[in-house]
Amino acid sequence: MSVLWISILIILGVAAFLCLFRIFRGPTIADRMVGVDIMGILFVGITAITGILYNLSFLVDIAIALVLISFVGTLALAKYLERRTLDD
Amino acid sequence: MTEVTVIDVIGYIVIFVGVVFDLLGAIGLVRFPDVYNRLQSATKSVTLGTFGIMIGILIVTGFTPLGIKALICGVFLLLTAPVSAHALSRGSLRFGAKMWKGTVIDAYGKDKLGGPQIESEEGEAKESKEKEDEVA
Known part of the structure; x- marks a missing residue:
C-alpha cells in the first residue's frame, strides 16, 4: 500500500513545484507572497501524508504547528505589503 | 499483507479527491492572469484539498491519536487559511497591484x-x- 502514499507524495510535490515556479516568476511581490502561502499549506499535507506513511504520529503534531506558523507569517507579510507597522 | 476494508477504500478515495483539488489549485496559481484570480483559484481549492487529506487520514486510521491530531489540524486549517487569504488580497489591493484588463x-x-x-x-x-x- 506504500506505492499509493508515495504516488500521492509525488503529486503533492509537483503542486509545490508549480508554486515555486510562481514564486520565481511572479511579476509583483504580491504574487510571490501568494505562492509562499499556498506552498505552506501544501507542505502541511505533505507532512501529514509522510506521518501516515511511516506510522509516526509526531509528524502530524509538526503539521499543526506548521499551519499556525504559516498563518502568522502570512499575516505579517500582508501587513508589510500594506505598508503599515505591526502595532496598528 | 493486511486486508483492505471498505472504510479504508472510502478514506483513500477522499484523500485522492483532496490531492486532485490541490493539484488543480496549483495549476490555477500558474495559469491565471493576475493576483486576485490566483488567490481566488489557489486558496479555496488548496484549503479544501488539504482538509480532504486530513479527513481521509482520520477515516483510514480511525480514532487513534494520529487520526484525532489530523482532525485538529484540519479544523485549524479551515479557521486560518481564509483569514490569511483575505488579509493578503486586501494588502495587495492597497499596495496597488493591477487588476486584469x-x-x-x-x-x-x-x-x-x-x-x-x-x-x-x-x-x-x-x-x-x-x-x-x-x-x-
Missing part, C-alpha cells in the same frame, strides 16, 4: 480608494454603461 467591477476600490483600480478602458466603459442603464 477584463475585470468588470471593483467595489472596494470605489468605496475606499476613491475610484476603481481597473486599468483598462473596457471595464470603465462597461461600468459607465451600467450606470447609464440605471439612470434610464
Whole structure:
C-alpha cells in the first residue's frame, strides 16, 4: 500500500513545484507572497501524508504547528505589503 | 499483507479527491492572469484539498491519536487559511497591484480608494454603461 502514499507524495510535490515556479516568476511581490502561502499549506499535507506513511504520529503534531506558523507569517507579510507597522 | 476494508477504500478515495483539488489549485496559481484570480483559484481549492487529506487520514486510521491530531489540524486549517487569504488580497489591493484588463467591477476600490483600480478602458466603459442603464 506504500506505492499509493508515495504516488500521492509525488503529486503533492509537483503542486509545490508549480508554486515555486510562481514564486520565481511572479511579476509583483504580491504574487510571490501568494505562492509562499499556498506552498505552506501544501507542505502541511505533505507532512501529514509522510506521518501516515511511516506510522509516526509526531509528524502530524509538526503539521499543526506548521499551519499556525504559516498563518502568522502570512499575516505579517500582508501587513508589510500594506505598508503599515505591526502595532496598528 | 493486511486486508483492505471498505472504510479504508472510502478514506483513500477522499484523500485522492483532496490531492486532485490541490493539484488543480496549483495549476490555477500558474495559469491565471493576475493576483486576485490566483488567490481566488489557489486558496479555496488548496484549503479544501488539504482538509480532504486530513479527513481521509482520520477515516483510514480511525480514532487513534494520529487520526484525532489530523482532525485538529484540519479544523485549524479551515479557521486560518481564509483569514490569511483575505488579509493578503486586501494588502495587495492597497499596495496597488493591477487588476486584469477584463475585470468588470471593483467595489472596494470605489468605496475606499476613491475610484476603481481597473486599468483598462473596457471595464470603465462597461461600468459607465451600467450606470447609464440605471439612470434610464
